[in-house]
Amino acid sequence: FALVSVTLVCFLQERGALGFERHYHVTDPFIRRLGLEAELQGHSGCVNCLEWNEKGDLLASGSDDQHTIVWDPLHHKKLLSMHTGHTANIFSVKFLPHSGDRILITGAADSKVHVHDLTVKETIHMFGDHTNRVKRIATAPMWPNTFWSAAEDGLIRQYDLRENSKRSEVLIDLTEYCGQLVEAKCLTVNPQDNNYLAVGASGPFVRLYDIRMIHNHRKSMKQSPSAGVHTFCDRQKPLPDGAAQYYVAGHLPVKLPDYNNRLRVLVATYVTFSPDGTELLVNMGGEQVYLFDLTYKQRPYTFLLPKKCHTSGEVQNGKTSTNGVSNGIHLHSNGFRLSEGRAHVSPQVELPPYLERIKQQANEAFACQLWTQAIQLYSKAVQKAPNNAMLYGNRAAAYMKRKWDGDHYDALRDCLKAISLNPCHLKAHFRLARCLFELKYVAEALECLDDFKGKFPEQAHSSACDALDRDINAALFSKSDNAEDKKGGGPIRLRATGRKDSISEDEMVLRERSYDYKFRYCGHCNTTTDIKEANFFGSNAQYIVSGSDDGSFFIWEKETTNLVRVLQGDESIVNCLQPHPSYCFLATSGIDPVVRLWNPRPESETLNGRVVVDMEGASQANQRRMNADPLEVMLLNMGYRITGLTSGGAGGSDDEDSSEGQVQCRPS
Numbered sequence: 001f002a003l004v005s006v007t008l009v010c011f012l013q014e015r016g017a018l019g020f021e022r023h024y025h026v027t028d029p030f031i032r033r034l035g036l037e038a039e040l041q042g043h044s045g046c047v048n049c050l051e052w053n054e055k056g057d058l059l060a061s062g063s064d065d066q067h068t069i070v071w072d073p074l075h076h077k078k079l080l081s082m083h084t085g086h087t088a089n090i091f092s093v094k095f096l097p098h099s100g101d102r103i104l105i106t107g108a109a110d111s112k113v114h115v116h117d118l119t120v121k122e123t124i125h126m127f128g129d130h131t132n133r134v135k136r137i138a139t140a141p142m143w144p145n146t147f148w149s150a151a152e153d154g155l156i157r158q159y160d161l162r163e164n165s166k167r168s169e170v171l172i173d174l175t176e177y178c179g180q181l182v183e184a185k186c187l188t189v190n191p192q193d194n195n196y197l198a199v200g201a202s203g204p205f206v207r208l209y210d211i212r213m214i215h216n217h218r219k220s221m222k223q224s225p226s227a228g229v230h231t232f233c234d235r236q237k238p239l240p241d242g243a244a245q246y247y248v249a250g251h252l253p254v255k256l257p258d259y260n261n262r263l264r265v266l267v268a269t270y271v272t273f274s275p276d277g278t279e280l281l282v283n284m285g286g287e288q289v290y291l292f293d294l295t296y297k298q299r300p301y302t303f304l305l306p307k308k309c310h311t312s313g314e315v316q317n318g319k320t321s322t323n324g325v326s327n328g329i330h331l332h333s334n335g336f337r338l339s340e341g342r343a344h345v346s347p348q349v350e351l352p353p354y355l356e357r358i359k360q361q362a363n364e365a366f367a368c369q370l371w372t373q374a375i376q377l378y379s380k381a382v383q384k385a386p387n388n389a390m391l392y393g394n395r396a397a398a399y400m401k402r403k404w405d406g407d408h409y410d411a412l413r414d415c416l417k418a419i420s421l422n423p424c425h426l427k428a429h430f431r432l433a434r435c436l437f438e439l440k441y442v443a444e445a446l447e448c449l450d451d452f453k454g455k456f457p458e459q460a461h462s463s464a465c466d467a468l469d470r471d472i473n474a475a476l477f478s479k480s481d482n483a484e485d486k487k488g489g490g491p492i493r494l495r496a497t498g499r500k501d502s503i504s505e506d507e508m509v510l511r512e513r514s515y516d517y518k519f520r521y522c523g524h525c526n527t528t529t530d531i532k533e534a535n536f537f538g539s540n541a542q543y544i545v546s547g548s549d550d551g552s553f554f555i556w557e558k559e560t561t562n563l564v565r566v567l568q569g570d571e572s573i574v575n576c577l578q579p580h581p582s583y584c585f586l587a588t589s590g591i592d593p594v595v596r597l598w599n600p601r602p603e604s605e606t607l608n609g610r611v612v613v614d615m616e617g618a619s620q621a622n623q624r625r626m627n628a629d630p631l632e633v634m635l636l637n638m639g640y641r642i643t644g645l646t647s648g649g650a651g652g653s654d655d656e657d658s659s660e661g662q663v664q665c666r667p668s
Helices: 002-024 028-032 211-223 252-261 353-367 371-384 389-402 407-421 426-438 442-455 463-477 505-512 615-626 630-637
Strands: 034-041 047-052 059-063 067-072 077-083 090-095 103-108 113-117 122-127 134-140 143-151 155-160 169-173 184-189 196-201 206-210 244-247 267-273 279-285 289-293 324-326 329-332 335-338 343-345 519-521 534-537 543-547 552-557 563-568 574-579 586-590 594-600
Touching: 028 034, 028 563, 028 594, 034 563, 047 574, 047 586, 047 594, 059 090, 059 103, 067 090, 067 103, 103 134, 103 143, 143 184, 143 196, 155 184, 169 211, 184 267, 196 267, 206 211, 206 279, 244 505, 267 534, 279 534, 289 543, 353 371, 353 389, 371 389, 371 615, 389 407, 389 426, 407 426, 426 442, 426 463, 442 463, 534 574, 543 574, 543 586, 552 574, 563 615
Parallel strands: 047 090, 090 134, 134 184
Antiparallel strands: 034 594, 047 059, 059 067, 067 077, 090 103, 103 113, 113 122, 134 143, 143 155, 155 169, 184 196, 196 206, 206 244, 267 279, 279 289, 289 519, 324 343, 329 335, 534 543, 543 552, 552 563, 574 586, 586 594
């Protein structure tokens, strides 16, 4: 009994120590003291990829110089450098699990995948099955001899070093779904369930595949007696039903034609799972960073009008006079739907004093037109009071004023949340109509506005209502108006964009069933390179980090989405950010031929020259950069000053009418 007790105590102590480490190795004070520790020099070209080993005592890097280097990052030493045999830029490097850090895999722009034995500095396998640039390699601890590659030929290939050292098999062929022009850019395996593989490719959709289902489907097809007999109407599906699930930021499919017209490319440049495997993070090239919840999934938000809202003596703008009853709209797994019965509108609970102070600070920032500051303060309050309709309504107003890419969609989400909490929220209802119009759902915007006028007749002839009414009618009767684009929620939202890509019916169904994001992170710029990473920082994924085209890297709080730190990580562009597996330690690289290591600096170090103090200014400049003409961005990268990129307000979406009434613009 004593032995069992001692064992149990040791187990609990070890588990407690691990829990302490997981929770506290990356904390807010550490983030705010994060600074440059060292630069590792040894490459002669851009460093395009970084990879820690499982223990965190080795760091591998790959470069345009076609070399890979293995470093001792804790002592800032180069342990090994070898030419990989590639004839072009290396884009991905991975340690093979359970190989004692002896086997390293590389993928490169020469379309090749090479396997190296580091103990003898030799390339032991070379795979040449891809026909275009190999962008990412993925490995899985559960399958120690297996790995995968994603390439710009649209293929995901699987390799098993036990079976055949010279060939690979096609696991997923995206060209069968999206046509010959599709390119696979990135992939990753779920660390908690290695059967799930996420893939990023051309376009706004990110794909999650069940590898086991795909293999079982192909085995059953081979074993079927009629496997080789097909009728004229028979069609063999490359993937079984249920083996793929798509994720997309809900506003992007509608925005895609506009982006294409402006030569603005949307492509997932990096995907990664959270340490517990329940979340998927995507750096969307040409847009923002998105986090998708894989457990509590939600469909892209669609619009349905509430049936009734008694305004007399009930709740408006998040404030309560008396209790009321109404038919509202309630959060459902498929967006928002009408309630079938009469729902009770509960009184709005007053905010505790410290949150009331935060709300007032946000209102003051809003009054000073400091939109991002207002959004961050409202978000901080929302995290502590997630059932307060007024906070969502106010944050929606700030999003609508800021007008960065995706802001109107986040505002729409906040309006719907506010209305679900309080179906008689006057300002949220009106802002919802404006958001629908800005998102090109013009017919729905008109219906929402008419409903608003019926519920709140005293506001029917306000300047804001009149202005929105004029905008909607002008859009409806404009000769350039395409009537097919006015209904949002159906297949029209996800149709092909006029290119010669042949989108299959299966692809259309998968896109229509896609799930929406949970959080969005703004401030960086990702338009110049297609290998830019975003990662979770901390074993509990408390923070999000991303590289940027302005040479900085950005750090956000995951839950509030607030930007907390910006550091200059490169003279040109930061592409790679790989957090240490168990320390508050970050490795970054980009265009400079060095690897930079970052950790919390001693409190005695008061000067940190790499801190970007004006985070708001950097974020606004990046939003302008993302919306700039591609030629202007190219000239900017060459060192020319472009007035539109260095001064003026942040762009990102169509402007609202300036003659708006208080129903819309003033927070509650």
